[in-house]
Amino acid sequence: MPLHLTRAAAGTFSPRQPWWLAACCALLMLLGVAPAVLAQAAPPTATSTATSTAKPDPAQVATPTLRVNTALSAEGDGATFPTTGPALIVPLPDDWARTRPGSDGPVWYRVPFQAVGVRERGDLLALYVEHVCTNLEVYLNGQLVHSGGRMQSPLTHNCNHPQLVGLPAVLIAPGLNTLDIKVAGHALAEVGSRQRAGSLSALDIGPQSVLASRHARQTVLNIAAPQAVSATLLLMGGFMFVLGFINRRESHLAYFGALCVGWAIVDARLWLRELPVSNPVAEFLLCAMLGFITLAAVQFLLRYAQWRHRWIDIALPLQCALMPLSLVIAGPARLYPVASFWYALLALEVMAAAAFYLRRQWRTRPGSFWLMAGLLSVVTVAGAIEFVAQKLGLRSVISQIAQIVTPVMFVLVGLRLVQQHGRALQQAELGRAHLEERVREATEEIERNFLQMSELRVEQVTERERKRIAADLHDDLGAKLLTIVHTSDSERISTLAREALEEMRLSVRGLTGKPVKLADALGDWRAEVVSRLAQAGIDADWEAPEDLPQTLSARAYVQTTRILREATSNIIKHSGASQSTMRVTIAEGDFQLVIQDNGEGIPLELDGRLDRGHGMASMKARAKQLQGQCLVESGPGYGTVIRLTLPLNRAIEVA
Amino acid sequence: MKNILLLEDLPEIRVWLRKLVQQVFPGALISESARIHDALELVSAIKFDLALIDLGLPDGSGVDVVTRLRDVQPEAQSVVVTIHDDDEHLFPALQAGAFGYILKEQARELITEQLQRISQGEPPLSPSIARRVMAYFSAKAKPQASTMPHVSLTDRESEVLLRVAKGYTLPEIGVQLGLSRHTIADYVKQIYRKLNVSSRAEAALEAQRLGLFR
Numbered sequence: 001m002p003l004h005l006t007r008a009a010a011g012t013f014s015p016r017q018p019w020w021l022a023a024c025c026a027l028l029m030l031l032g033v034a035p036a037v038l039a040q041a042a043p044p045t046a047t048s049t050a051t052s053t054a055k056p057d058p059a060q061v062a063t064p065t066l067r068v069n070t071a072l073s074a075e076g077d078g079a080t081f082p083t084t085g086p087a088l089i090v091p092l093p094d095d096w097a098r099t100r101p102g103s104d105g106p107v108w109y110r111v112p113f114q115a116v117g118v119r120e121r122g123d124l125l126a127l128y129v130e131h132v133c134t135n136l137e138v139y140l141n142g143q144l145v146h147s148g149g150r151m152q153s154p155l156t157h158n159c160n161h162p163q164l165v166g167l168p169a170v171l172i173a174p175g176l177n178t179l180d181i182k183v184a185g186h187a188l189a190e191v192g193s194r195q196r197a198g199s200l201s202a203l204d205i206g207p208q209s210v211l212a213s214r215h216a217r218q219t220v221l222n223i224a225a226p227q228a229v230s231a232t233l234l235l236m237g238g239f240m241f242v243l244g245f246i247n248r249r250e251s252h253l254a255y256f257g258a259l260c261v262g263w264a265i266v267d268a269r270l271w272l273r274e275l276p277v278s279n280p281v282a283e284f285l286l287c288a289m290l291g292f293i294t295l296a297a298v299q300f301l302l303r304y305a306q307w308r309h310r311w312i313d314i315a316l317p318l319q320c321a322l323m324p325l326s327l328v329i330a331g332p333a334r335l336y337p338v339a340s341f342w343y344a345l346l347a348l349e350v351m352a353a354a355a356f357y358l359r360r361q362w363r364t365r366p367g368s369f370w371l372m373a374g375l376l377s378v379v380t381v382a383g384a385i386e387f388v389a390q391k392l393g394l395r396s397v398i399s400q401i402a403q404i405v406t407p408v409m410f411v412l413v414g415l416r417l418v419q420q421h422g423r424a425l426q427q428a429e430l431g432r433a434h435l436e437e438r439v440r441e442a443t444e445e446i447e448r449n450f451l452q453m454s455e456l457r458v459e460q461v462t463e464r465e466r467k468r469i470a471a472d473l474h475d476d477l478g479a480k481l482l483t484i485v486h487t488s489d490s491e492r493i494s495t496l497a498r499e500a501l502e503e504m505r506l507s508v509r510g511l512t513g514k515p516v517k518l519a520d521a522l523g524d525w526r527a528e529v530v531s532r533l534a535q536a537g538i539d540a541d542w543e544a545p546e547d548l549p550q551t552l553s554a555r556a557y558v559q560t561t562r563i564l565r566e567a568t569s570n571i572i573k574h575s576g577a578s579q580s581t582m583r584v585t586i587a588e589g590d591f592q593l594v595i596q597d598n599g600e601g602i603p604l605e606l607d608g609r610l611d612r613g614h615g616m617a618s619m620k621a622r623a624k625q626l627q628g629q630c631l632v633e634s635g636p637g638y639g640t641v642i643r644l645t646l647p648l649n650r651a652i653e654v655a
Numbered sequence: 656m657k658n659i660l661l662l663e664d665l666p667e668i669r670v671w672l673r674k675l676v677q678q679v680f681p682g683a684l685i686s687e688s689a690r691i692h693d694a695l696e697l698v699s700a701i702k703f704d705l706a707l708i709d710l711g712l713p714d715g716s717g718v719d720v721v722t723r724l725r726d727v728q729p730e731a732q733s734v735v736v737t738i739h740d741d742d743e744h745l746f747p748a749l750q751a752g753a754f755g756y757i758l759k760e761q762a763r764e765l766i767t768e769q770l771q772r773i774s775q776g777e778p779p780l781s782p783s784i785a786r787r788v789m790a791y792f793s794a795k796a797k798p799q800a801s802t803m804p805h806v807s808l809t810d811r812e813s814e815v816l817l818r819v820a821k822g823y824t825l826p827e828i829g830v831q832l833g834l835s836r837h838t839i840a841d842y843v844k845q846i847y848r849k850l851n852v853s854s855r856a857e858a859a860l861e862a863q864r865l866g867l868f869r
Contacts, residue, residue, distance in 0.1 A: 475711060478738045479665050485760050486671040501760045505740060519821075523782040526822025534824065535765075546821070 065206030068092060071109040071181075075100065080142065081108045081180045093131070095393050096198035097188035104187040105198050106151070111179040113205055115172050125167040126208035128215055131201035132183055133159040134279075139180040140171045151184045154278045159196050160222045160270045164215040166208060179205070186279055190332055192287045192339040194390050196269075221400060223271045229407040230264040230271075236414045237261035243421065252303035256417060259296035260410055262289060267407060280332035287339045288324040294346040295320055301353040305360040340390070347383055354380070371416065375409050382406045470508040477504060502565070506558045515551040518591070518648075522548070522584060525561065529568050533580060536572040538597075544584035550591075550648050559622045560593075560646070563630065566615045567595045567642050575599025575640060586648070591628075595642040602634040619644075657683040660706035662694045662720060663736070664713055668759065672707060672736070675763060679770045680705075691715045698723050703731045705774065708753070710737045710744055718751050725752030725851065734773055742787045749788075750854035754847055755779050777825070777840035778847060785819035788850055806853040808846065815842045 073090045076082030087110075090099050096107065115125065127138060127146075134155045138146040146165040149156025167179075185198025204211060237260025244254025266289055275282045295316040302308060323342055330338040354376045361369045382402040389399035481504065484497035522544050533540040552560070571580055577599030585592045602616070616632050619642070623630035628646035657680050663669040666689075673685055686701060688694040691714050698720065706724055708717040721733045735748045735756040745756050755778030757769050769779055792808050808816070811832075818828045829839045 471711075474738055479668075482738060482759055483665060483667045486763075487667050498760050498762070501738075505738075520782070520786060523786070523820050523822035527782045527819075527824065530822065530827070531824050534826075542822070 065204055065210055066113060068111050068113070068203040068205065071111045071200075071203075073099070073107055073109045075103060075105065075107050077106050080139070081110050092200060092202040094200050095188075095194075096185065097194070097393065102187050102189070103198075104185065104190065106182055106184040107198070107200075109181040109183065109200060111181070111203060113177055113179065114175060115177055116174075122169075124169070124208040125172060125205065126211045127163075127165040127167055127179065128204040128206070128211040129163040129165070129181075129201060130204075130218060131159070131199065132163060132181075133196060133199045134185040135183070136163065136200075137182040138165045139182070140167055141173060141178055142180070143171055145171065149273060151182070154275055154282075155184050155186075157196075157269075157273050157275065160226075161273065162215050162218040162222060164208075164212060167205070179203075189334055189336045190280065190283065192283045192335060194336075194393050196283075197336075221397075221404075225404050226267050226270040226407075229404060229411070230267045232411055233260040233264035233267070233407050236411060237264060240414060240417065250421065252300050253417060253421065255296045255300035255303060256414065259293060259300055260414065262293040262296060263407055263410060265289065266293065270403070280335070283332070283335055283339075284324065284327055287327055287335070287342065288320075290343070290346060291320040291323040294349055297350050298353040301350075301357040305357040307356075307360065343390075344387075347387070351380060351383075372413070375413055375416075379406055379409045382409075473504055473508055503562070506561060515553055516557040518548040518550040518552055519546070521552055521557050521560070525564055526582075528561075529564060529582060532568055532572065538571065538577060539579045541579070541581040543582070545586060548586065550586070552648075556626050556646065559626055560644070563619045563622055563644055564593070564595075566619055570602075570615065570640070571595075571597045571599065574602070577639065589648050591646045591648050593642075593644040595644075596639065598639045601636045601638050601640055602632070603636060657704045658701055659683050659685045660694065660697060660701075660703045660708070660724075661685055661687045662689075662691075662706070662708045662712070662717060663687075664689045664709060664711075675766060676707065676770070679767055680774070689713075691717070691719055694720045695723055698727060702728060706731055706733045707736045707757075708733055708748075710735060710739060710748060718748050721748055721751040721753050725855075732773065734770075734778075740781075742781075742783045745784060746787050749784065749847060749850055752851040752855075754844070772840075775840075776844055777837075778843055780819050780825075780843050780846075782820050782822050785816045788846060789813070789816050789820060791850070792853075806849050806856065808849060812842050812846050812849075815839060816846060819843075 069092050070089055071092055071094070072087050073094065074082045074085050074087040076085060088099075090109075092109075094109075096103055096105065100107070129136065132148070135148045135151055135158050136146075137144060137148070137151060145168060146163070148158045148161075148163060181200065181203075183198065183200050186196070188194065188197035191197050204214075237257045239257070240253045240260060241257025244250050244252065244257055247253070266286065269286060277285075298312070298316060302312065326342070327335060327338055358369065358373055358376065361372060382405045385399055385402040389396065389402075478501060481497045481501040485494045485501065488494040488497065526542050526544070530540045530542055571577055575597045577597035580595070580597040583594045583596075585594075619632075620630045623644055623646070626646050628644065630645075631643040632640065633643075634640040659676055659680065661669060661672055661676065663672055669687060669689070673687065676683065676685060686697050686703075688697055689712075691712055694708075703724070706720070708720050710717040717735065717737075721735070724731050724733050733748075733753045735745065735753045736759055737744065737756060738759050739745065740758050748756065755769075755773050757766055757773075757779070759766075761769075772779070792813075814832065815828055818831065819825075823831070825839050825843070826836055828834075829836045832839070
C-alpha cells in the first residue's frame with residue numbers, strides 16, 4: 001500500500017506551535033542554561049516558521065515533508081522484513097501494548113513511499129523518528145542505512161532520543177521505495193513506565209535540512225534540558241545535603257538534598273543510552289529509587305514544617321524496603337502494574353505531606369505561604385499530567401514539559417531554602433554580634449562592680465582593722481596606763497601616764513576618724529581649753545567666728561588638739577598668768593589660732609633659744625606636718641604669744 | 656546612807672574607785688563586781704542609789720546593766736565610768752538611761768567634783784555628745800517619723816544644747832541666759848531623761864513592729 005509523496009500530502013504538515021518553546025525557554029532561563037538553549041532553539045524556530053509560511057506558495061518548496069501515519073508491521077527477529085508470518089497494518093504512533101499486548105518484539109515496520117524527482121533536484125532526503133522505544137534499525141530498499149545501537153539485550157535506550165536518519169540518494173530509486181524499520185523493545189508489563197514500553201512514533205520523510213532542525217529542537221527538549229536540570233539538581237542537592245548534614249537542626253535541608261540528588265539520578269534515564277545492566281534490573285532499580293525519593297520528599301516537607309513523628313520515621317524506610325520486595329515477588333513480567341500501584345501510593349503520600357506542610361505554613365507564617373503553595377501546585381499539576389499520560393499512553397509535548405518542570409520547581413525551592421538559610425545565618429550572625437556586645441558590656445560592668453566592691457571591701461576591712469586596733473589599745477594599753485595613772489605614788493609619773501593615755505586616744509581617733517567640721521572642732525577645743533583654764537583660775541577669752549563651713553581632716557584635728565592642749569598646759573603650769581586669750585581667724589584659706597597670755601614668758605636657755613621643756617619643738621613639728629607653721633614669741637615678763645597657721649585646704653587633704 | 660554599785664574589771668582601778676567613792680560618800684555601802692553577770696545578780700538583789708558602770712567588760716558591755724537598772728530601779732542613777740571619750744561609745748549608754756559619764760583617767764580631784772555634781776543632779780555634757788543629741792532629736796522631728804511617740808526638746812533645752820555644742824561651759828551658759836547654774840543643770844538632766852524616754856519608746860515601737868510581722 002504505497003504512499004505518494006505529493007503536494008496533496010502537505011496537509012499532514014506537523015502543526016508545531018512555538019508557544020511551548022517560549023515557555024520552556026523561560027523556565028530554563030531560570031536555571032542559567034538559557035544561552036545554550038537559545039543558541040540551539042532559536043534557529044529551528046525560524047526555520048519552522050519559514051517552512052509553514054512557505055506552504056501557501058508550493059512553487060518554492062523543493063520537496064515537502066511527508067508524515068507517515070500507517071505502516072505494515074510484523075514480528076520477527078531476522079535480518080529482513082518477515083514475509084512468512086502474519087502482517088497487519090497499524091496506525092502510527094504504534095504502541096505495542098495496544099496492537100500486540102504482551103509482545104516484546106522485535107517488530108518490523110514497512111513503509112513504501114514515492115520519491116519523484118528527488119535525484120534530479122539534488123535534495124538530501126532524511127527520515128525523522130521522533131520517538132522509538134527502545135531501539136531501531138532502518139533499512140532502505142533492503143540496505144541497512146542506520147542503527148541506533150545494540151539490538152540485543154541490554155538494548156541501547158533510545159526511548160527519549162529522537163532519531164534522524166539520512167537516506168542516501170544513491171539508494172533511492174525513482175518511484176516506489178521501501179523503508180523497513182526494525183524496532184527492538186520491551187512489553188509494557190516489563191517496564192515501569194509507558195514511555196519505556198515498545199513503541200514507534202509517526203515517521204517524517206523529507207528534506208534533511210528541515211528535519212534536522214526539528215531533530216535538534218527535540219533533542220534539546222528531550223536530552224539537553226534534562227541533562228542541564230540533572231546537573232543543577234545534583235550540584236544543589238549535594239550542597240544542601242552537606243549543609244543539612246552538618247547542621248542537624250536543619251535536617252530538612254539534608255532531606256531536600258537527598259530528594260534532589262535522587263531525582264537527578266532518576267532523570268538520568270531520559271538521556272542515558274547505554275546501561276551496563278539488563279532491562280529488568282535497570283527497571284527494578286529505577287522503581288526502587290522512587291521509594292527513597294518519596295521518603296526524602298515527605299520527610300523534607302514534614303521537617304520543613306518543623307514536625308516529626310516517630311512512626312513516620314519508621315514507616316518510610318520500611319516502605320523503601322517493602323517496595324523492591326514486592327517488585328521482586330511480582331517478577332519482571334508484572335513490573336508495570338505493581339509499579340503503577342506504588343507510584344499512585346507514593347504520589348498520595350507526597351501530596352498529603354505537602355497539604356500538611358501548607359496547612360501549618362498557613363497558620364504560622366502566611367507570608368511565605370503563597371510562594372511554596374505555588375511551587376507545590378505546579379509540581380502537583382506536573383504529576384497529574386504524568387499520571388494521565390501514563391493512563392492514556394499519550395506522548396504529548398505537555399507531558400514532556402511536565403517532566404522538566406518538576407525538577408525546575410525543585411531548583412526554585414532550593415533557591416528559596418538557600419535564601420532562608422542565608423537569612424537565618426545573617427540573623428544568627430547579628431544575634432551573635434549583639435550577644436557579644438552584651439557580654440562585653442556585662443563583663444565591663446562586672447569588672448567595674450568588682451573593682452568597686454573590692455575597694456569597698458578594702459575600706460571595710462581597713463575600718464574593721466582600725467576598730468580592732470583601737471579596741472585593743474583601749475583594752476590593753478589603756479587599762480595599763482590607767483592603772484599607772486591611779487596607782488603611781490609619783491604625781492609626775494601619773495601625769496605622764498595620763499598624758500600618754502590622752503595621746504593614745506587621740507591617735508586612735510586619728511586612725512578611725514572621718515573629716516571633722518571646723519565648727520565642731522572649735523566647740524570641742526573651746527570646751528576643753530576654757531574649762532581647764534577656769535579650773536586653774538585663769539581668765540579665758542575665746543574669740544572665734546561661728547558657722548564655719550570648712551572641714552578638717554581627722555589628723556589635722558588631732559594634731560591641732562595636741563598643740564592646743566600643750567599650749568594650755570604650758571599656761572596652767574608654767575606661765576603664772578592670770579589672763580589668756582585665744583583668737584581664731586580664717587583668712588585667705590588659712591586657719592590661724594593665736595594664743596596669748598600675760599604670764600612670765602618662757603625663759604631662755606643658755607644658747608639663747610626658748611626652753612625646749614615647754615614642748616615648743618613638738619608643737620612646731622606638728623604644725624610642719626600639716627604644712628603649717630607655729631611661731632612662738634616670748635620674753636621674760638612679757639608673756640607668750642603662740643601663732644599657729646594651717647593652710648585649710650591642705651589640712652583637709654592631708655588625711 | 657547610800658547603796659552604791661561599782662562595776663569595774665581592772666582590780667587596781669576598782670580598788671582606787673572604791674576608795675574614791677568612800678571618800679565622796681562616807682559610810683556608803685559599796686557592792687563591787689568585775690563582770691556583767693555578777694552585776695545583774697546584784698541589781699536584782701539590792702536596791703541601789705548610784706551605780707558606777709564600766710563599759711568594756713570581759714563578758715559584754717556595761718550598757719546592759721544600765722538598761723536593767725533603768726528597768727527595775729528607775730530611781731537609781733547610772734553613771735558610766737569609762738576610758739572611751741568618744742560619743743560612739745557613750746551615746747548608747749546615755750540612750751539606755753545613763754545619767755552622765757566620767758572619764759577614768761581624769762585626776763582624782765576632778766572625778767571627785769564630778770561625782771559630787773552628779774549626786775547633786777548636775778551631770779556632765781561634752782560638745783560632741785550635745786551635737787549627737789541634737790542630731791537625734793532633729794531627725795525625729797522629721798514628718799515621716801510621725802508614728803513615733805512624740806518626745807521633743809523645749810526651746811530652752813535646745814538653746815542649752817546648742818551652746819554646749821559650741822563649747823560653752825554650763826556656768827557660762829547660765830550667765831548668758833541669765834539663769835542659775837542649777838537651772839541649767841536641770842535642763843541637762845531633762846535632756847538626758849528625754850533621750851532615754853524617747854529611745855525606750857522607739858525600742859518598744861520597734862518590738863511592736865517586729866511582733867506584727869511575726
